[in-house]
Amino acid sequence: MVEPFAPGILSKEALDARLDALLKEYEIVAPVNRRGQAHFSKIIEISEIEWGYSSSVIPPSKVIYQAEQLLMRFVNQDGSYLVVEQHPPSRQRILLGVHPCDIHGILVLERTLVGRWQDSWYAGERKRSLIIGLNCQNPGPDCFCSSFGTGPFYAPWMGQGPPEGCDLFMTELMSGYLIETFTEAGRRLLEGSELTKPTDSDLVEKDERHKKTLDQFTKHLNTDGLDALLNRHLEHPVWERVGEDRCLSCTNCTMVCPTCYCYDIVDRAQLDLKTILRWRRWDSCQDQHFAEVHFGNFRPSRKARLRQFVCHKLSYWMEQYGCYGCVGCGRCIHWCPTGIDLTEIAAEIRREEIRL
Amino acid sequence: MERPRIGIFKYSCCAGCQFQLIYFQEHLLETFGAVDIVYGRMETSAGSEEGPFDVVLIEGAITESKQADQLKAVRGRSKYLVPIGSCAVNGGIPAIKNLTPELEVEQRVYSRIEPIHSVRAHPADEYVRVDAYLRGCPVGETDLIELVTALLLGTRPRMIDYCVCVECKRRGNTCILVAEGAPCMGPVTNAGCGALCPSNHRSCYACWGPMPGANAPALARKFEAMGMPPDEIVRRFTEFGCPTLEFRKGAELYE
Numbered sequence: 001m002v003e004p005f006a007p008g009i010l011s012k013e014a015l016d017a018r019l020d021a022l023l024k025e026y027e028i029v030a031p032v033n034r035r036g037q038a039h040f041s042k043i044i045e046i047s048e049i050e051w052g053y054s055s056s057v058i059p060p061s062k063v064i065y066q067a068e069q070l071l072m073r074f075v076n077q078d079g080s081y082l083v084v085e086q087h088p089p090s091r092q093r094i095l096l097g098v099h100p101c102d103i104h105g106i107l108v109l110e111r112t113l114v115g116r117w118q119d120s121w122y123a124g125e126r127k128r129s130l131i132i133g134l135n136c137q138n139p140g141p142d143c144f145c146s147s148f149g150t151g152p153f154y155a156p157w158m159g160q161g162p163p164e165g166c167d168l169f170m171t172e173l174m175s176g177y178l179i180e181t182f183t184e185a186g187r188r189l190l191e192g193s194e195l196t197k198p199t200d201s202d203l204v205e206k207d208e209r210h211k212k213t214l215d216q217f218t219k220h221l222n223t224d225g226l227d228a229l230l231n232r233h234l235e236h237p238v239w240e241r242v243g244e245d246r247c248l249s250c251t252n253c254t255m256v257c258p259t260c261y262c263y264d265i266v267d268r269a270q271l272d273l274k275t276i277l278r279w280r281r282w283d284s285c286q287d288q289h290f291a292e293v294h295f296g297n298f299r300p301s302r303k304a305r306l307r308q309f310v311c312h313k314l315s316y317w318m319e320q321y322g323c324y325g326c327v328g329c330g331r332c333i334h335w336c337p338t339g340i341d342l343t344e345i346a347a348e349i350r351r352e353e354i355r356l
Numbered sequence: 357m358e359r360p361r362i363g364i365f366k367y368s369c370c371a372g373c374q375f376q377l378i379y380f381q382e383h384l385l386e387t388f389g390a391v392d393i394v395y396g397r398m399e400t401s402a403g404s405e406e407g408p409f410d411v412v413l414i415e416g417a418i419t420e421s422k423q424a425d426q427l428k429a430v431r432g433r434s435k436y437l438v439p440i441g442s443c444a445v446n447g448g449i450p451a452i453k454n455l456t457p458e459l460e461v462e463q464r465v466y467s468r469i470e471p472i473h474s475v476r477a478h479p480a481d482e483y484v485r486v487d488a489y490l491r492g493c494p495v496g497e498t499d500l501i502e503l504v505t506a507l508l509l510g511t512r513p514r515m516i517d518y519c520v521c522v523e524c525k526r527r528g529n530t531c532i533l534v535a536e537g538a539p540c541m542g543p544v545t546n547a548g549c550g551a552l553c554p555s556n557h558r559s560c561y562a563c564w565g566p567m568p569g570a571n572a573p574a575l576a577r578k579f580e581a582m583g584m585p586p587d588e589i590v591r592r593f594t595e596f597g598c599p600t601l602e603f604r605k606g607a608e609l610y611e
Contacts, residue, residue: 035535035557039530068526244571247571248519248544248574249519249569249570250542251521251525252525252534252543269505269509270501271501281526282522282526288568288569334534335534337534
């Protein structure tokens with residue numbers, strides 16, 4: 001038995017047995033293959049987990065920050081409305097197999113949702129979620145987390161990283177899983193499991209796997225002074241060209257982004273007018289009504305909306321939160337029907353500046 | 357509004373939207389008897405089309421001049437006028453004929469064309485000002501409930517006017533256009549259906565018509581790059597909502 005917070009190795013069989021036991025106690029949400037794509041879904045059996053997945057369609061941060069959340073009900077009682085707040089369930093659940101980029105996605109999202117201002121619904125969902133991270137050894141063609149230092153293996157980034165963002169962290173090795181424990185809750189999850197002390201060759205293997213994974217990246221983004229660079233080129237022709245020729249304003253980029261937090265509030269009255277439900281739903285700056293105010297819209301063109309998305313992630317976020325709003329997960333690129341790539345946009349602008 | 361007086365006028369269509377209303381009306385009347393259907397041939401045998409009405413619902417496309425005349429007259433007798441369903445909102449299925457000369461359409465369908473006085477299929481808003489659009493094929497329940505409750509509460513209805521992708525992503529679906537190259541019209545189609553087809557692994561075929569401001573040319577070019585033949589691209593953008601400016605822009609690149 002090793003010290004509680006020291007890293008340990010758990011064999012594949014022992015891990016499965018442990019997870020099987022946890023499944024009786026907890027709801028486990030893990031990457032599951034549905035028609036060839038990984039989705040974070042509630043699992044019934046351990047065998048459903050797709051350990052070697054590359055990227056999930058919807059990021060784990062948006063399992064916590066749900067697409068549609070019932071905030072409150074207004075109930076008509078004798079002519080006046082009673083406000084009944086809805087709260088997330090308290091049952092603990094485990095988010096299993098979260099890649100480093102997505103853990104950073106959660107941390108970046110939280111600078112908004114539980115930063116200076118506390119969103120009690122998000123905080124409730126977060127509080128009940130234990131997170132088990134997993135180093136990524138299968139980056140996809142659109143992944144560029146290595147450019148931000150947010151992956152593929154965990155390393156502290158902007159002073160943040162898994163110790164804040166997760167309870168346990170795993171790396172798949174030949175001999176099993178190297179497990180790092182960051183919180184007391186994480187340690188409790190492993191109670192009863194026999195961890196062995198990692199050997200030197202285990203640690204060497206981890207480094208080798210890290211290097212091998214880094215070599216697989218085909219997409220890169222030069223982040224050097226990126227925020228200022230984009231700020232200098234808000235009228236660059238790339239915005240108009242990509243916005244008009246290719247952008248569908250379909251919102252797919254923002255919906256799959258792990259750090260996009262925008263939402264809309266909708267009240268839906270039931271037909272008897274006795275109950276009105278107040279919902280919060282994901283919204284998107286790509287929707288043409290998003291920036292609509294009385295008598296107009298301050299981002300009426302697709303050019304302006306596309307620029308808002310890209311510059312918010314790669315520039316404005318820095319001023320707002322002191323970090324980039326992008327963690328390099330590549331989902332906005334992968335799921336754009338017309339293949340709009342924010343790394344290409346940034347590279348085009350940078351090339352221009354070098355030419356000048 | 358106390359018991360709004362409602363008139364329902366049907367033009368060229370399958371009447372599916374009125375069926376949707378009838379299912380809905382039963383629920384509505386039993387629950388609180390809130391509205392008076394003053395005129396509506398499928399709903400009540402009594403009543404007169406003279407009005408006046410608080411709300412007139414228009415179903416179907418305008419395909420005859422006398423329909424246009426009646427529509428214009430009804431506008432004057434109603435406080436609010438709302439087209440319901442794809443045919444009335446943007447031409448719908450009847451507007452498929454708009455790509456073929458009218459006489460040829462008539463000759464293909466009818467053996468004697470003397471009693472036929474058809475014109476191009478037009479949405480209601482090409483003839484009269486409308487106050488809201490109740491989209492769908494048939495008309496969508498979320499929007500319908502929103503309209504009725506807003507009317508009763510005296511609030512401004514918030515109709516759905518974003519694209520199908522928004523609902524599809526909120527449901528956590530895999531994008532079949534990207535993942536499988538399915539010819540999905542979701543990115544340009546108005547939502548409200550709850551992404552029904554993509555959620556069942558079928559391409560959206562735009563039955564709700566275009567999302568306002570949709571970038572149809574970008575999607576049409578994507579279809580071309582996927583290897584779709586030009587006539588098929590034109591069909592995708594003219595099956596529903598052929599007269600709309602948004603879909604015209606997609607179709608005309610390949611006509």
